[in-house]
Amino acid sequence: xxxxxxxxxxxxxxxxxxxxxxxxxxxxxxxxxxxxxxxxxxxxxxxxxxxxxxxxxxxxxxxxxxxxxxxxxxxxxxxxxxxxxxxxxxxxxxxxxxxxxxxxxxxxxxxxxx
Amino acid sequence: xxxxxxxxxxxxxxxxxxxxxxxxxxxxxxxxxxxxxxxxxxxxxxxxxxxxxxxxxxxxxxxxxxxxxxxxxxxxxxxxxxxxxxxxxxxxxxxxxxxxxxxxxxxxxxxx
Numbered sequence: 737x738x739x740x741x742x743x744x745x746x747x748x749x750x751x752x753x754x755x756x757x758x759x760x761x762x763x764x765x766x767x768x769x770x771x772x773x774x775x776x777x778x779x780x781x782x783x784x785x786x787x788x789x790x791x792x793x794x795x796x797x798x799x800x801x802x803x804x805x806x807x808x809x810x811x812x813x814x815x816x817x818x819x820x821x822x823x824x825x826x827x828x829x830x831x832x833x834x835x836x837x838x839x840x841x842x843x844x845x846x847x848x849x850x
Numbered sequence: 851x852x853x854x855x856x857x858x859x860x861x862x863x864x865x866x867x868x869x870x871x872x873x874x875x876x877x878x879x880x881x882x883x884x885x886x887x888x889x890x891x892x893x894x895x896x897x898x899x900x901x902x903x904x905x906x907x908x909x910x911x912x913x914x915x916x917x918x919x920x921x922x923x924x925x926x927x928x929x930x931x932x933x934x935x936x937x938x939x940x941x942x943x944x945x946x947x948x949x950x951x952x953x954x955x956x957x958x959x960x961x962x
Contacts, residue, residue, distance in 0.1 A: 837942055839895065843891060
């Protein structure tokens with residue numbers, strides 16, 4: 737089954753404790769992206785990757801890191817989480833083509849930083 | 851950065867009625883996409899319409915695109931309680947086909 741998986745689905749942590757949210761897709765997509773979703777602010781892109789070893793900042797990259805060592809995986813790293821990073825996080829992937837770039841989303845990771 | 855603006859922000863209808871949501875955007879696009887999100891879950895792609903298309907159908911969904919007005923509408927016919935969700939439009943802009951610019955969504959409630 738074609739899918740994007742994220743882990744963990746729920747995470748409560750404390751300020752400053754490094755964490756990683758994993759994302760994996762099995763559709764051989766070149767493009768992967770991380771979003772955060774907050775009430776009233778919609779979906780905001782954190783980082784994206786157009787292919788292996790190619791990553792770039794989105795609209796709200798501060799406080800986050802990513803890596804793309806393999807095509808299928810795109811982990812999101814919070815080196816020192818703060819309460820303002822409490823949010824619902826989504827990973828998404830798509831083909832890197834001009835004709836259609838519909839994105840496939842993971843189920844989301846709800847992060848609470850206390 | 852947000853480009854799409856959905857209208858209305860919230861919509862409540864009875865089962866069997868039609869639901870219409872609108873999306874306006876600011877810059878030239880390659881395509882416009884609609885997604886659905888059930889509460890707290892991942893977004894699901896519904897339909898994509900390219901800039902050279904004016905109308906597209908998929909099951910009970912009908913999407914129109916007016917590039918002169920920079921607007922799109924999503925019509926859900928014969929709505930069901932299971933259509934209750936938030937609906938988002940996203941534009942893929944000319945010059946950057948992979949980044950999607952998202953609207954804030956329309957929250958649709960279909961009452962049984």
